Amino acid sequence: MGDMRLVVAGAAGRMGRALIQLIHETPGAVLCGALEREGSIALGQDAGLLAGCGQSGVEIVSDPLGVLVDADGVLDFTAPDATVELAALAAQARIVHVIGSTGLTSDHLAKIAAAARHAVIVRSGNMSLGVNLIAALVEKVARVLGSEYDIEIVEMHHRMKVDAPSGTALLLGAAAAKGRGIELDDHSVRARDGHTGARAFGDIGFATLRGGTVVGDHKVIFAGPGERVELVHKAEDRSIFARGAVEAALWGRARKPGLYSMIDVLGLAD
Ligand SMILES: NC(=O)C1=CN([C@@H]2O[C@H](COP(=O)(O)OP(=O)(O)OC[C@H]3O[C@@H](n4cnc5c(N)ncnc54)[C@H](OP(=O)(O)O)[C@@H]3O)[C@@H](O)[C@H]2O)C=CC1
Numbered sequence: 001m002g003d004m005r006l007v008v009a010g011a012a013g014r015m016g017r018a019l020i021q022l023i024h025e026t027p028g029a030v031l032c033g034a035l036e037r038e039g040s041i042a043l044g045q046d047a048g049l050l051a052g053c054g055q056s057g058v059e060i061v062s063d064p065l066g067v068l069v070d071a072d073g074v075l076d077f078t079a080p081d082a083t084v085e086l087a088a089l090a091a092q093a094r095i096v097h098v099i100g101s102t103g104l105t106s107d108h109l110a111k112i113a114a115a116a117r118h119a120v121i122v123r124s125g126n127m128s129l130g131v132n133l134i135a136a137l138v139e140k141v142a143r144v145l146g147s148e149y150d151i152e153i154v155e156m157h158h159r160m161k162v163d164a165p166s167g168t169a170l171l172l173g174a175a176a177a178k179g180r181g182i183e184l185d186d187h188s189v190r191a192r193d194g195h196t197g198a199r200a201f202g203d204i205g206f207a208t209l210r211g212g213t214v215v216g217d218h219k220v221i222f223a224g225p226g227e228r229v230e231l232v233h234k235a236e237d238r239s240i241f242a243r244g245a246v247e248a249a250l251w252g253r254a255r256k257p258g259l260y261s262m263i264d265v266l267g268l269a270d
């Protein structure tokens, strides 16, 4: 097999630029296409120059079909509607689709699952090794400590982030719920304001902070009788997500169609 030919969707975004830099540094991967939405001021620019890693010869374009047809995979850190559209096109082209976009609704997730019947999709709210390791630990801690330990998840991101709670917070919440043997949707508390009454037994609470340039901080708190257990992750650089995404694409190349997560890629499943 030759180098894996990768398209970056959202090429001019914070993650898009980190991905283009990382592909440039990764043996076995090569940038073959770069996408931005129609009307973007980035269209026509050289993707490598925009990302700060030198001329790549890859022009940023808006037509996905033209670039996907010549690719082995697409790295997609864009927005929910764009991701669902790309999932259908990547499935038609039978190429690997790595999805980092967050803020997906159950409707988006159902469409992604349908596309995964035809092609490999790796989706995760956080592609870093550290967060996925913490997620595995959260599941275990939730199982061991039991429901007299209240679970609260606190996250902080940069002021430009548009969705809340973060995909990572939801991933960590799902891990905690799995450890407890409950459904997150039935126990998730996303906001508290005014006279809320006492905390309900078994809730999993989420608190969202936004400000400055914070790349991504997450803390899972297990508050029990007389003690607290806290698991913390602090992202300092977007390259940790980009590294995970490129690793996922290379891993996905040898898989059968299906919907996978970073837990599968990193071999962290029990
Ligand atoms: N899973 C993970 O590990 C991580 C996930 N993320 C997630 O990735 C997503 C992007 O984050 P970030 O890079 O910070 O955001 P940015 O807003 O910086 O980048 C997103 C880019 O995608 C572009 N875009 C939107 N729609 C389309 C489309 N239809 N076709 C092509 N490009 C499109 C945007 O263009 P425009 O500005 O014109 O809308 C923008 O340039 C978010 O959902 C974020 O939460 C981020 C980091 C890590």
Ligand SMILES: O=C(O)C1=N[C@H](C(=O)O)C[C@H](O)C1
Pocket: 102, 125, 126, 157, 161, 165, 166, 167, 168, 169, 215, 216, 217, 235
């Ligand atoms: O938007 C971001 O920046 C990030 N988004 C992801 C999330 O929603 O958890 C991952 C990371 O925390 C950065």
